[in-house]
Amino acid sequence: MTDPDTDRHNAKMAKKKAARDKIMATKTDEKGLVIVHTGKGKGKSSSAFGMIFRCIAHDMPCAVVQFIKGGMGTGERDLIIKNFSDLCDFHTMGEGFTWETQDKSRDIEMAQAAWAKAKELIADPVNRMVLLDEINIAIRYDYVDVAEVVTFLRDHKPPMTHVVLTGRNAREELIELADLVTEMELVKHPFRSGVKAQAGVEF
């Protein structure tokens, strides 16, 4: 029941599989990664939450610090707090975007408190993954010092702990340090044609 086209396809795929298997066999290390999601597109926070859900699915203890409450993921937050608080230690520390609060000294205080909590959670080796949601915004405004973040992650992160940092405009120093960096690029957005933020999609 074979035809030449199918045979060719299958041979090509067998070759592809062999090549892929060979490459994957060289990937043997396990280590805690520093992961950065940045860019203007969607999905920075929600894919980070996806990783948190993966940890939960694998019974891996994990933690989240939200640096900005008005950011993404209120849906995910409610779901985690309601169903999985035994596995995921969830902290919402920020007040909202800084242009919502209009109080710089309070924003700095909040960001510093969130960073202190982040350090505590990362240093505790029970946590296999710690998500610092929207920390890049706090770093960008210099509410948290980028050099301190880089030094802490480099010198004090337990070797097997993954740390995920999200938010647009990630600083170069952080990208330099990171193992895995993804830039979410906006190709097309419905806000441009008058569609508002909707449940399920944006929050």
Place this chain on the structure above:
Amino acid sequence: MTDPDTDRHNAKMAKKKAARDKIMATKTDEKGLVIVHTGKGKGKSSSAFGMIFRCIAHDMPCAVVQFIKGGMGTGERDLIIKNFSDLCDFHTMGEGFTWETQDKSRDIEMAQAAWAKAKELIADPVNRMVLLDEINIAIRYDYVDVAEVVTFLRDHKPPMTHVVLTGRNAREELIELADLVTEMELVKHPFRSGVKAQAGVEF
């Protein structure tokens, strides 16, 4: 207790807030969106699953069709099936990457069955969001006809239903149709330095 620097900052932020509020006030429409996540970077599937979790958090019925089993999200899949099968109708239809199966006619059959299931779920207006995970790969190999997908989404999708299509190499016709397109761009990846896929991060 104010200083000129803080005053300037607060004034600037107040202006930013006014501008933002004005823009957001023009965004009044609600409609079901066609959403595409593509690119070589991470987060295409996991941010789509993040949206599914948002729907679940809002008690919005939703559905997932996985076109490729070996793709992403086995962690999320297990979590959804175990905890939220009442709200999320989950179908894993594909066998694995085509270079794993090495059987073209079976791959086509699987992709066609997945697409038939997808049409059924999208046409059912009870579903507020339908995720077609890794469908772009099936379309790229022409296992599912892109023109048929575009026509179906344009003419038969209920107006309030969101449909999310993921996978690298999204076809231009699909990007043209979509309301919201994000390209996940790979900036840095640890595979390059010999680190293997790890629980919580990749699956």
